[in-house]
Amino acid sequence: MPDYKSCLANPQWGGRFAGGPADIMRDINASIGFDQRLWRQDIRGSLAHAKMLAHVGILSPEDAKAIEDGLNAIATDIAEGRFEFSAALEDIHMNIEALLSEKIGEAGKRLHTARSRNDQVATDFRLWTRDAIDGLSAQVSSLMRALAQRAREHAATPMPGFTHLQVAQPITFGHHLLAYVEMLARDKGRLEDARARLNECPLGSAALAGTSFPIDREMTARALGFDRPTRNSLDAVSDRDFALEYLSALNLLAMHLSRLAEEIVIWCSAPFQFVTLSDAFTTGSSIMPQKRNPDAAELIRAKIGRISGDYLSLLMVMKGLPLAYAKDSQEDKEPVFDATEAATLSLAAMEGMIHDLRAAPEAMRHYAAAGFSTATDLADWLVRALKLPFRTAHHITGQLVSIAERKKLDLAELSLAEMQDVAPEIHEGVFGVLTVESSLASRRSFGGTAPENVAREAQRWCDILGEE
Numbered sequence: 001m002p003d004y005k006s007c008l009a010n011p012q013w014g015g016r017f018a019g020g021p022a023d024i025m026r027d028i029n030a031s032i033g034f035d036q037r038l039w040r041q042d043i044r045g046s047l048a049h050a051k052m053l054a055h056v057g058i059l060s061p062e063d064a065k066a067i068e069d070g071l072n073a074i075a076t077d078i079a080e081g082r083f084e085f086s087a088a089l090e091d092i093h094m095n096i097e098a099l100l101s102e103k104i105g106e107a108g109k110r111l112h113t114a115r116s117r118n119d120q121v122a123t124d125f126r127l128w129t130r131d132a133i134d135g136l137s138a139q140v141s142s143l144m145r146a147l148a149q150r151a152r153e154h155a156a157t158p159m160p161g162f163t164h165l166q167v168a169q170p171i172t173f174g175h176h177l178l179a180y181v182e183m184l185a186r187d188k189g190r191l192e193d194a195r196a197r198l199n200e201c202p203l204g205s206a207a208l209a210g211t212s213f214p215i216d217r218e219m220t221a222r223a224l225g226f227d228r229p230t231r232n233s234l235d236a237v238s239d240r241d242f243a244l245e246y247l248s249a250l251n252l253l254a255m256h257l258s259r260l261a262e263e264i265v266i267w268c269s270a271p272f273q274f275v276t277l278s279d280a281f282t283t284g285s286s287i288m289p290q291k292r293n294p295d296a297a298e299l300i301r302a303k304i305g306r307i308s309g310d311y312l313s314l315l316m317v318m319k320g321l322p323l324a325y326a327k328d329s330q331e332d333k334e335p336v337f338d339a340t341e342a343a344t345l346s347l348a349a350m351e352g353m354i355h356d357l358r359a360a361p362e363a364m365r366h367y368a369a370a371g372f373s374t375a376t377d378l379a380d381w382l383v384r385a386l387k388l389p390f391r392t393a394h395h396i397t398g399q400l401v402s403i404a405e406r407k408k409l410d411l412a413e414l415s416l417a418e419m420q421d422v423a424p425e426i427h428e429g430v431f432g433v434l435t436v437e438s439s440l441a442s443r444r445s446f447g448g449t450a451p452e453n454v455a456r457e458a459q460r461w462c463d464i465l466g467e468e
């Protein structure tokens with residue numbers, strides 16, 4: 001049960017209330033259970049607000065100093081676990097303000113001049129989301145670096161490239177890993193875009209209409225690292241699309257991580273054995289002693305479930321909300337906290353797995369050659385060397401594949417005579433394009449899988465991301 005400091009009317013607004021709220025009212029109303037995570041941002045916002053109030057002459061320098069010292073002391077109390085959060089005081093804003101007044105008296109009661117919890121929470125939450133974006137963006141870079149380094153190591157390691165999860169054409173393992181670096185680079189770009197758009201300061205919008213006090217909103221915006229103050233007070237206190245935009249960026253990130261996680265699960269399964277995961281990122285089975293399970297990958301694969309649920313929760317909370325602030329908005333925080341935690345854990349675990357995994361080049365090379373994976377190379381050769389139209393070349397190759405399939409041979413194992421039975425113009429030159437290595441080496445088009453391309457791209461990413 002929440003801890004209630006008193007059963008009397010809330011000290012922050014008790015003036016017009018004769019009695020306290022019903023227990024159940026406190027339970028449904030209190031957000032301190034989760035919004036205590038905003039304490040750093042709340043104190044930061046209050047420090048900036050108090051300084052500005054003193055600057056424009058609304059607060060005396062003495063009161064501003066007392067407030068600053070008081071808030072700093074509260075920050076230390078909270079950081080050191082000495083602060084007892086009270087559900088009777090509802091949320092982080094009133095908890096801190098009440099303690100400030102308790103500590104410094106009268107001056108503490110002046111802090112809330114020219115602001116409301118509506119602009120306060122909107123500011124705190126933007127600051128929190130901005131910090132979360134910065135943390136995640138650094139983590140994404142770090143995962144990209146791990147992938148790029150492994151890609152550089154495996155720039156020439158053949159593996160089967162799949163379409164429909166059927167062996168399609170040979171690629172390199174490095175090329176496959178770099179595909180995820182590209183995805184993550186876009187994810188990072190989306191996080192940065194969201195950051196740029198959210199970086200406006202709501203503080204000073206007050207409850208909804210602005211304030212009659214001569215405040216300096218540019219000053220608080222600057223002090224809090226925002227690019228500018230928000231331009232419309234109604235929008236500022238009610239907008240939560242910065243949080244939704246952040247969550248939608250996390251959704252795409254989580255989707256990408258889930259795809260990579262699924263590939264890892266496939267790659268380390270017995271029929272594939274393309275990679276082995278380290279002990280650090282696998283678990284055993286309580287009954288089957290031989291098992292090494294890719295639990296971390298499976299959990300990352302699953303996190304998209306809660307992250308997309310978080311996005312939808314907030315989207316539904318905001319849908320149809322009339323302007324300006326409504327208490328519904330208090331429901332904005334848990335989904336954002338939850339998704340942030342899931343993404344943070346997923347990125348850390350994925351980076352660990354990528355860093356540690358051991359590739360099995362022999363197994364990958366074996367399947368890279370399986371399933372007539374160089375059939376396209378043969379068709380391309382017929383076009384290049386014999387000047388056949390691609391459609392005709394495709395047809396001839398299809399016939400050769402079916403002969404090889406019947407004889408249980410690889411394309412390279414067919415004799416020249418067998419090939420000439422299908423197309424008499426075929427000559428010895430064809431054998432130069434049928435191996436995995438020749439196929440790989442030929443894919444030199446921009447963005448293609450040729451080892452020299454991959455090595456260059458991997459190095460490019462390593463340079464951009466910096467070596468660790």
Ligand code: ARG
Binds near residue numbers: 331
């Ligand atoms: N705890 C509230 C929230 O998170 C703070 C704002 C409360 N504003 C109000 N008008 N009751 O939304």
